[in-house]
Amino acid sequence: MEExxxxxxxxxxxxxxxxxxxxxxxxxxxxxxxxxxxxxxxxIKYKIYNRKEKSLEELSKKFVRCLIDYDExxxxxxxxxxxxxxxxxxxxxxxxILESLQVVKRKCKNKYSWSxxxxxxxxxxxxxxxxxxxxxxxxxxxxxxxxxxxxxxxLFMQQKSIWTLEEAAKYLGNEVDQNKLKTKVxxxxxxxxVLKSIGLIKKTHLVSSKKPAFQWVGKEGLKQFQHNLKQQxxxxxxxxxxxxxxxxxxxxxxxxxxxxxxxxxxxxxxxxIDLLIxxxxxxxKQQTEQKIKEQNQNQVTVITPKLxxxxxxxxxxxxxxxxxxxxxxxxxxxxxxxxxxxxxxxxSLIGKxxxxx
DNA sequence: GAATCCCGCCAGCGT
DNA sequence: ACGCTGGCGGGATTC
Numbered sequence: 087m088e089e090x091x092x093x094x095x096x097x098x099x100x101x102x103x104x105x106x107x108x109x110x111x112x113x114x115x116x117x118x119x120x121x122x123x124x125x126x127x128x129x130i131k132y133k134i135y136n137r138k139e140k141s142l143e144e145l146s147k148k149f150v151r152c153l154i155d156y157d158e159x160x161x162x163x164x165x166x167x168x169x170x171x172x173x174x175x176x177x178x179x180x181x182x183i184l185e186s187l188q189v190v191k192r193k194c195k196n197k198y199s200w201s202x203x204x205x206x207x208x209x210x211x212x213x214x215x216x217x218x219x220x221x222x223x224x225x226x227x228x229x230x231x232x233x234x235x236x237x238x239x240x241l242f243m244q245q246k247s248i249w250t251l252e253e254a255a256k257y258l259g260n261e262v263d264q265n266k267l268k269t270k271v272x273x274x275x276x277x278x279x280v281l282k283s284i285g286l287i288k289k290t291h292l293v294s295s296k297k298p299a300f301q302w303v304g305k306e307g308l309k310q311f312q313h314n315l316k317q318q319x320x321x322x323x324x325x326x327x328x329x330x331x332x333x334x335x336x337x338x339x340x341x342x343x344x345x346x347x348x349x350x351x352x353x354x355x356x357x358x359i360d361l362l363i364x365x366x367x368x369x370x371k372q373q374t375e376q377k378i379k380e381q382n383q384n385q386v387t388v389i390t391p392k393l394x395x396x397x398x399x400x401x402x403x404x405x406x407x408x409x410x411x412x413x414x415x416x417x418x419x420x421x422x423x424x425x426x427x428x429x430x431x432x433x434s435l436i437g438k439x440x441x442x443x
Numbered sequence: 444g445a446a447t448c449c450c451g452c453c454a455g456c457g458t
Numbered sequence: 459a460c461g462c463t464g465g466c467g468g469g470a471t472t473c
Contacts, residue, residue: 137470138472163462174462174463175463178462178463179464192463195461195462195463196462227464229465229466230464231464265467269465269466269467272466273465298473
């Protein structure tokens with residue numbers, strides 16, 4: 087769903103506009119699939135690199151989203167890594183920071199426990215009551231993210247509610263070496279992002295110097311976070327139902343069941359496009375100015391005004407003359423639609439399209 | 444130019 | 459050995 091938002095399809099070799107687009111795509115963008123047409127024209131679909139999407143904050147949100155319904159759960163590292171489609175290393179970052187809230191604990195190799203939001207509330211309480219002196223938490227190494235995070239939280243709870251990261255870094259240990267300090271600030275960014283992801287702190291600015299800083303929000307923020315998550319879940323469910331209704335193919339499509347010429351393809355796709363646009367118009371009337379561009383017989387591309395999103399519709403394989411297409415092995419199930427009847431094609435195209443909007 | 448922080452190398456440690 | 463952990467800082471990206 088959301089994941090598809092930054093997909094871009096390019097037909098290379100002939101189209102200057104596409105070439106320009108390609109230049110815009112950072113080399114970190116992931117190639118989802120490529121199709122080579124008989125005339126050597128290529129269709130390549132990219133997932134645009136998006137730094138924000140990869141941020142610890144986002145990842146942390148996703149991580150917690152997986153766990154929100156549980157009061158207790160064993161987290162399997164391999165599993166969660168797979169589920170979130172992310173480097174193992176990043177999960178450690180999140181886990182280490184959440185450990186400072188006691189909500190996650192290492193059980194054994196590959197396994198951590200999650201003990202529910204109530205634990206976070208309790209831990210915050212403990213931080214507030216200084217006597218709960220669990221800064222010696224575990225026998226963790228001095229420089230661990232967990233210890234640093236605990237220290238950071240304590241600054242908020244026990245000193246003042248707004249901190250610049252640099253300020254906090256200086257306060258947490260008396261670092262003189264500028265490089266070491268810089269490193270500590272880097273780590274505090276990591277920590278701040280995770281704490282922010284669950285609403286415990288928020289980004290702000292110092293009134294005096296206007297310097298960027300972080301402010302403690304605490305339980306209220308956490309509560310809000312939980313609330314939002316729940317609400318979002320509801321919305322998603324509603325959206326799903328809505329899409330299910332939309333996906334019904336219209337009767338007129340009966341007559342494009344067996345296209346046997348490219349003209350028929352075109353009319354078939356034309357109808358698809360009509361449907362798609364109609365659909366989009368229904369959904370968001372004003373802002374949907376669509377430009378339609380036909381590439382070659384085998385594909386139709388719908389380009390949204392801002393060029394950011396180009397949705398490409400691939401014809402069903404069954405209707406394609408032998409050897410007309412060669413498709414490189416797919417890495418992603420999202421491109422694996424090769425439905426065997428046109429009704430479902432229309433349905434799945436619309437579904438796909440809606441996902442992409 | 445400063446702020447932000449992704450990314451992945453590689454060391455340390457447990458098995 | 460070997461694989462799991464996670465410290466660390468280069469340098470890309472965003473503000």
